[in-house]
Amino acid sequence: MNPETLAPTIVLVHGAFEDASIWNKVIARLQRDGYPVVAFANPLLGVAVDAAYLRSVIDRIQGPVILAAHSYGGAVITQAGTDPKVKGLVYAAAVIPAAGEAASNLLERFPGSTFPTSVEAVSYSLPDGTSGTYLLYQADKFHSNVAADVPASEAAMMLATQRPMNLAALTETLTSAAWTSKPSWQIRTLQDLAIPPAEQKFEADRAKSRVVEVNASHAVTVSNPDVVADVIVQAARAAAK
Secondary structure, three states: OOHHHOOOEEEEEOOOOOOHHHHHHHHHHHHHOOOOEEEEOOOOOOHHHHHHHHHHHHHOOOOOEEEEEEEOHHHHHHHHOOOOOEEEEEEEEEOOOOOOOOHHHHOOOOOOOOHHHOEEEEEEEOOOOOEEEEEEEOHHHHHHHHOOOOOHHHHHHHHHOOOOEEHHHHHOOOOOOHHHOOOEEEEEEOOOOOOOHHHHHHHHHHHOOEEEEEOOOOOHHHHOHHHHHHHHHHHHHHHHO
16 A cells, blocks of 8 residues: 555654653544554653654654644654654644744743743752753642643542653754644643643744634643544644645
């Protein structure tokens, strides 16, 4: 079979303080619609490393690819999405940086993000004696700031399974931006306390993204999986034309 005639493979990229389980409800809907899905285990080490890992996943896929991201994952798909197999980019409550920007820059352009005051820095030591810093979300702020429209039991599970984000993932600048040459879609979360809606609008306007607004928290893949899946299917259908 000609790879170009294959249904696009949907590659889902989670962000910081989470794992691929944030996509579980979305995956079920995409698989029901017949799409092959890969939920990428984002290392959360820094844009360059994370994008390199993502490219290695794309390399193993035959046919076209749609990249969809949540939160910091948007920086990773923006950097890795220049791969010719990638036919579209979907940003679900995700940052859409330009080349030369870091994720941290996007949280400072407009007021309203609770992120800077809701995370704590933790130092770690490596075997060679050097040290680094990773970030964790503060437990008492997680439900209200990240997932206010998610049941408390689910938010507690998300908090218990959170993964640390290396500080470099927040501060490392991108060297390329795939949205300058690829179509993009944004799921704009109007109750988002991590990425202010004004910042989301700025980024989508710049990228000329097609926008779907939803009255959701930052945890939109968990609280509104139907909306997220529908937009990803839109991108996949556009890629198939």
